[in-house]
């Protein structure tokens with residue numbers, strides 16, 4: 001009997017999980033020239049996705065994938081070549097400056113974080129799956145306990161039923177995986193009443209079409225990578241950022257993030273549906289004290305492609321009481337702001353671990369039932385995910401506080417930001433080395449920046 005898995009959401013987390021499972025457990029199912037009959041399958045996967053098709057919604061900007069998480073998952077899923085065909089290693093150039101363009105940090109060369117457009121990643125993932133695996137236009141409205149008929153006592157993994165917007169239902173799964181993102185219905189239906197809360201940051205995503213021609217100065221500044229400009233303001237809760245990011249199609253995304261209350265979109269003094277009015281307000285008021293070269297980026301952005309966004313997060317360390325037969329991964333489990341660039345990477349790492357948990361279930365034939373073994377393995381997966389996610393959520397939260405809620409940033413806290421990032425990268429055994437060398441590293445960084453800020457920065 002095949003292990004039946006339902007995945008809700010064909011985002012990066014859901015798709016990589018499906019691909020990993022098929023590639024590692026029964027790769028024959030991925031062959032285009034052959035169909036593996038249902039009766040011969042050791043794993044039977046269905047993804048339910050609310051969108052109508054793979055390119056239903058513009059997939060926005062660029063994601064940086066990391067060697068030991070995001071890229072590792074693609075390698076384990078047999079998608080390294082496809083990734084390399086789309087990855088931009090020159091997209092690794094990164095700069096952090098203040099609003100006057102004074103540079104506090106520049107990275108180039110191999111940082112182990114190549115960029116890939118979100119749309120390319122989605123295409124790679126969905127095209128890597130058998131065509132019939134994703135059921136598009138299947139919006140989950142809830143998960144409920146299956147109504148028992150007669151004296152039947154339904155329990156264990158088979159107790160759940162998925163309900164869709166079109167009135168249909170689906171059940172009979174050994175495991176339901178909620179990969180349905182920030183506002184996960186799987187999470188809210190049965191696992192937790194906790195809702196994402198507003199992070200205190202919101203803003204606009206803009207696009208400069210064909211940036212090399214339309215805004216050559218910005219193109220040069222961003223240097224085919226990512227350009228972060230921050231200003232923590234002079235009082236609490238007044239931080240602003242402008243982030244330019246090159247895309248592979250020649251366009252550039254420009255994100256304007258600001259510390260703001262949750263209802264900011266209702267209280268603005270211009271028409272929030274009018275891209276030209278938004279740009280004008282940003283240039284003439286909100287960002288008027290910023291370097292003219294940065295304002296040019298806003299000026300050249302397409303006024304018909306301005307998207308307002310509020311950033312939400314789940315509490316750091318969020319967890320839920322385990323329920324047999326259901327789990328979560330990706331943003332559904334640990335939504336955070338994008339300020340550490342870790343969301344997709346963490347989601348891919350989750351998928352590696354959940355794939356291992358399922359694979360081990362099929363490999364373990366020690367007398368206990370598959371249902372019990374799978375449940376134990378999923379419990380262990382959730383525990384591990386929570387530990388990993390807590391570290392990343394906490395790092396991301398502190399990064400946000402440093403950039404948007406610390407007056408004087410980045411000038412007065414760049415040293416702390418760098419040290420925290422070094423610590424974050426030193427997980428596992430290298431954390432000990434980080435701790436041992438901390439006094440020396442901190443002294444070097446603080447002294448270096450003291451000299452730099454005093455004598456070299458203008």
Ligand SMILES: Cc1cc2nc3c(=O)[nH]c(=O)nc-3n(C[C@H](O)[C@H](O)[C@H](O)COP(=O)(O)OP(=O)(O)OC[C@H]3O[C@@H](n4cnc5c(N)ncnc54)[C@H](O)[C@@H]3O)c2cc1C
Pocket residue numbers: 008009010011012013014048049050051061062063064065138139140141179180181182183184185329330331332337338341342343344345346347
């Ligand atoms: C502006 C921005 C920039 C970012 N930059 C980075 C970065 O550089 N690096 C990085 O690692 N991360 C980044 N992230 C975070 C990253 O985008 C997310 O962590 C990642 O997309 C999570 O993947 P996911 O599959 O868990 O969720 P999602 O990407 O949200 O996918 C969820 C899927 O589920 C579907 N779905 C939702 N509800 C239902 C339903 N009821 N029924 C059926 N289907 C449903 C959705 O349509 C979607 O396809 C960024 C995020 C933002 C907002």
